[in-house]
Amino acid sequence: MTEHGDLPGPGLQLGVLLGDGIGPEVVPAAVRVVDAALQAAGAAPVRWRELPMGAAAIASHGTPLPAETLDVLAGTDGWLLGPVDGVAYPEPFRSRLNPSGALRKHFDLYANVRPARAFGAGRALCPELDVVVVRENTEGFYADRNTHAGTGEFMPTPDVALSIGVFTRSRIERIAVTAFELARRRRRHVTIVHKANVLPLAMGLFRDVCREVAARHPDVVVDDLHMDAITVHLLRRGGDFDVVVTENMFGDILSDLTGELAGSLGTAPSLNSSDTRAAAQAAHGSAPDIAGQDVADPIAMVLSAGMLLEWLGTRRGDPALLDAAHRVSAAVRSTVAAGVCTRDLGGTASTTSYTAAVLAALADPSHHSRPLEALP
Template sequence: MNPTPRSYRLGILLGDGIGPEIVPAAVEVMDAAVVAAGAAPIEWVPLPLGAAAIETHGSALPAATLETLGELDGWLLGPHDSAAYPEPHRSELNPSGAIRKHFDLYANIRPARSFDDRGTDLVVVRENTEGFYADRNTFAGTGEYMPTKDVAIAMGVFTRPAIERIAREAFELARRRRRHLTVVHKANVLRVSTGMFLAICREIAADYPEVEVDDFHIDAMTVHLVRRAADFDVVVTENMFGDILSDLAGELAGSLGIAPSVNASAERAMAQAAHGSAPDIAGRDLANPTAMIGSGGMLLDWLGRRCDDPAASKAAQLVDDALFATIRAGVSTRDLGGTAGTAEFGSAVAKAIASA
């Protein structure tokens, strides 16, 4: 007798701009994938967030939303347009940052894989809780201050526990892929901070003798990515360097519109496309949902590994395969040279799964 399939409760946070268009496309595809994989249907839990939540709840991230997220297995987060929020909401930590910080989602995993013959297929593993970004490195406040009107100071924080856990995340991923890990740093100048990052990654490498390890300075790494992105497999680095490199890698793969990501801890994961809310095309059925669909597939993969659930892992592979099959068959949105609308593309991917 086959065991009862594991069921999951996943949150839906539509966000702003194109979020209400691309998130439902991801939901449609994920639903098709779990059915095809023989998994239990997903229980979706819609939750308010963003500009709409400001109007209905007086907060871009209502307390009830944050509380409910803690009860779920994971969630899909659409892009937000916090720069357009009215004050005081605009000056507060944006919704995705607040969620990431609240749940200590320390690993930002950002693949960059081309759908054509560019040859790019790598993953940037970005430490997500400290480093040089001000909102990530203090318990309270932003980590930036001005002692006088003419002096601005920003602190960067690097700690052994945070470096060790992101290094292990990256090595585990490299072991599942092509067994090649690249550490990116600036230890020739930032000798104490990124020097410690490099040194600890090298220490952790002793536990993964099957993984080839090299390292590059951040400035050199940008050149290497442009010249020979196909030579890289998994890249691990601190948060600001990771943000820059993953955007660059996404463009080298074809577009940020195809760049998925998850923000994860050992207990929870948040699927979130790497791109923004694109308010200029919102509501026009023009947005490319590829990145959001791919992020949903990554969430299924994370659930499959965390819960030792082959059905979820199979569903994740079905999402990945169907995305590639659909685009290679000539069905794509306008940014990739096609004619499909957002909803049409999502439905085409779901149909590709059903007919696989």
Template structure:
């Protein structure tokens, strides 16, 4: 086991409410590490988004990517690429995921005490294959998987490979083994028998390596309907990129709000905490944004670092953040999106206070 050494983490504020929720998350992480006996983080601030365009002429400067090359993990704020000039309209998160092969996107959804949820018994994790599928920025060696041969015709290429499917299926099975022991493969093999059929079949092949894990499968439309009707029946769902993006947003709303939807993008060696929600530019600068999703994402990041490094103190710090956010919500303290009256800073102060409680 490694000693509780000083973590070195990137800090990327992004656009809109990004600076507010990222700073709020930094405060909570620092408190949790202190309470767990870990030295304060060596934070490495890095530009991204509209600020980076103004300073460097690009939303994701090479200097930022080069700095990330030297880090094991980082916290990424939301981006508002729709507001970027046309010549720079990239999605920075997608570029980072592709560059560092962050192939697993882990998105939990659970109901919190004190939060009105559509599905009050939801407690699932969606494991999304993050490196291929139908998203045009992740499915070609060079160029884009979306293109127009004429002004009136648009085409998209979906990519599914055995290698990528094997590794995401293993992530899902390993996770299920620590939870309730069930994996549901979500696909659309009835109309995409080659791509989605390959995904489904390879997931089943990998699952045979985990005899304690029960496995079934559903078409994506049936999975969405079942999630609305009986979300508690799901434990871990594994699916391709676009389906995972859509279903995780649905799960987040069923759990109460996208303001609580945490997310971790990771490989075996690197990880990025990134909330599911967007930049909400209309809320920027008003101290009204909900920081809980990014704080819960940071808890996942600390847990991931603790597992990777065999560092129990980092795992404890992650658990402290998770428990403190849950306890704050259970006490009826919430931001406006959840029907509460707390500001971003007030909610964060309450979370920080609860981080120190056993």
């Protein structure tokens, strides 16, 4: 990928972290689509900064997340983050917090927003699905993110393993605010997902703080479901859900489910954000079994990049960025609707040919943009 770190002008400066597995295929596809969408919208071009991360960074820098990467990212407007395959790293890196989790923790990217909207390619298990899972990203049941140093998982003896779940009022409140403000821009319905029936203190606090935030949003309908129950309801009546807010691990599981219900996990986008910065990262993993074969679906990464443009455009009040984000979503969907898609959606297109078709749609002056789902 070409680096454009010296471009003058008012455009965005975005980091690029290719990651592992299929990352070096799908992330450059997203870069090309962003560039084309910005050009079509008449927006200033991006100054891209490609930075080392993952297995390639271990080879070149001796660590999967070099300090220089963190330093440069701190000065960018956001970044595209490829998938990581931390379990394939050599020790001691395999046992440490992976680069994705480390970035979320370092920059306090507390909100993980994962929309799932059904694709009309005949593969959607729930054709009426249009839901956003809002996942708390910094604590909960994931032990790699819920302590200041080290992780919340340990073994006092070789035969006993303990894992700590952490739930704090302040962090529950801020993710709940994210969910309810998002619902106000969508269909004004939030579902709180928890397991307070068996974890009355930890998950009871999550449910109750979300309810307190709900009281400040009387224009939004609110209900709550147990984690096991919502999996059934999503399968039976997925179109009834709008915004789902839940803790870290539950959100990870539910967003995989909604991604498949929409057509394929390869189409599931994701945005990690704090109040001041955001990272676009597809919800899927690194898929090492298909890496380098030009068959990976780039849709999730491309739509994630579109979410980043939407997030930046909303915060800056920049209509050109918002227009570019809408064009990304419209081009992706119209291309699939025209029958061009990768094999996970039942098509025959390669990563390269699908991306080329999206770029052609963006270059077509008769191609009209349509709104992307409202995102924070």
